[in-house]
Amino acid sequence: MKLERLTDLFEFTKSLGKKTLVAVNAIDGHSLESIVAAIKLDLVTAIVTGNQTEILKQCATYKIDHQLFRIVHTETDDEAAKIGVQLVKQNPDSILMKGNINSDKLLRAILNKEIGLLPSGGVLSHVSVIDNPNYHKLLIVSDVAIIPYPTISQKIAMIHYLKKMALDLGIIRPKIALIAPTEQILPSLVSCTDAVGIMKAAENGQFLPALVFGPMALDVAIDKESAKIKNISSKVAGDADCLLFPNIDAGNVFYKTNTKLCHAEQAAIVMGAEVPVILSSRGDSVQTKLNSIALAVLLSK
Numbered sequence: 001m002k003l004e005r006l007t008d009l010f011e012f013t014k015s016l017g018k019k020t021l022v023a024v025n026a027i028d029g030h031s032l033e034s035i036v037a038a039i040k041l042d043l044v045t046a047i048v049t050g051n052q053t054e055i056l057k058q059c060a061t062y063k064i065d066h067q068l069f070r071i072v073h074t075e076t077d078d079e080a081a082k083i084g085v086q087l088v089k090q091n092p093d094s095i096l097m098k099g100n101i102n103s104d105k106l107l108r109a110i111l112n113k114e115i116g117l118l119p120s121g122g123v124l125s126h127v128s129v130i131d132n133p134n135y136h137k138l139l140i141v142s143d144v145a146i147i148p149y150p151t152i153s154q155k156i157a158m159i160h161y162l163k164k165m166a167l168d169l170g171i172i173r174p175k176i177a178l179i180a181p182t183e184q185i186l187p188s189l190v191s192c193t194d195a196v197g198i199m200k201a202a203e204n205g206q207f208l209p210a211l212v213f214g215p216m217a218l219d220v221a222i223d224k225e226s227a228k229i230k231n232i233s234s235k236v237a238g239d240a241d242c243l244l245f246p247n248i249d250a251g252n253v254f255y256k257t258n259t260k261l262c263h264a265e266q267a268a269i270v271m272g273a274e275v276p277v278i279l280s281s282r283g284d285s286v287q288t289k290l291n292s293i294a295l296a297v298l299l300s301k
Contacts, residue, residue, distance in 0.1 A: 027050040034293060035048065078105055082112075097280075103279060128255055135222060145270075168298060176243075183232060192215045
């Protein structure tokens with residue numbers, strides 16, 4: 001079964017069984033509303049860390065039944081993150097969610113060598129699924145939130161995450177575009193020279209069954225007419241499933257342009273940890289957070 005639009009995600013996940021959602025410092029209404037919505041959809045049971053007084057206050061404000069989840073009181077953001085990671089360690093069939101906490105604080109707990117969730121030699125990368133009404137299918141993109149300027153080895157790991165996400169969404173042969181300003185190999189552009197190295201790995205079959213092509217400008221990756229005009233014959237051109245951005249600047253702007261100007265729906269997950277991590281922006285909507293919970297449930301199957 002292939003996921004056609006993001007709204008199909010809940011049909012995908014309803015038969016997978018409940019996961020344990022551990023929400024770190026979920027002391028804000030949006031996080032709590034999305035958690036309760038996921039509970040009512042039978043996707044998860046939930047544990048919320050954070051200041052209990054503030055959580056109960058938000059529950060009263062948003063008319064949320066706090067008895068639907070377990071509250072673990074903490075005094076500080078750092079303590080909420082540490083205990084959240086420990087709870088995930090204790091619950092192997094679980095997922096981790098960012099609440100009202102700075103991403104750096106949560107990532108420090110995840111990366112902690114003694115209690116953290118990153119396997120030795122692992123790479124964390126943020127992967128988003130974007131449902132833009134102006135594109136003919138879902139777009140899976142990376143990285144918009146974690147790795148500022150990835151190396152070639154990090155980009156190779158990111159491509160594997162893009163491929164895994166696509167396969168989990170039912171895409172049999174994912175088409176992955178290596179985004180750059182141009183299809184020319186310009187030595188002055190790291191995005192272009194890195195793409196050459198990545199294509200050598202692709203030609204050796206490292207990313208099968210995915211098709212990888214680049215460097216490729218964004219218009220060529222998502223618009224068949226642009227690809228035709230520029231005489232780019234790759235099967236990825238004009239029909240990309242996945243976009244690998246050269247750096248966080250490009251990826252983050254693309255993500256927020258889709259969110260704020262195109263009114264696209266999205267879900268986002270951090271991959272590479274022992275469990276899926278929901279790292280939605282504190283400004284993301286309840287629906288985006290709920291979509292991300294469902295996506296995490298799917299990836300943890």
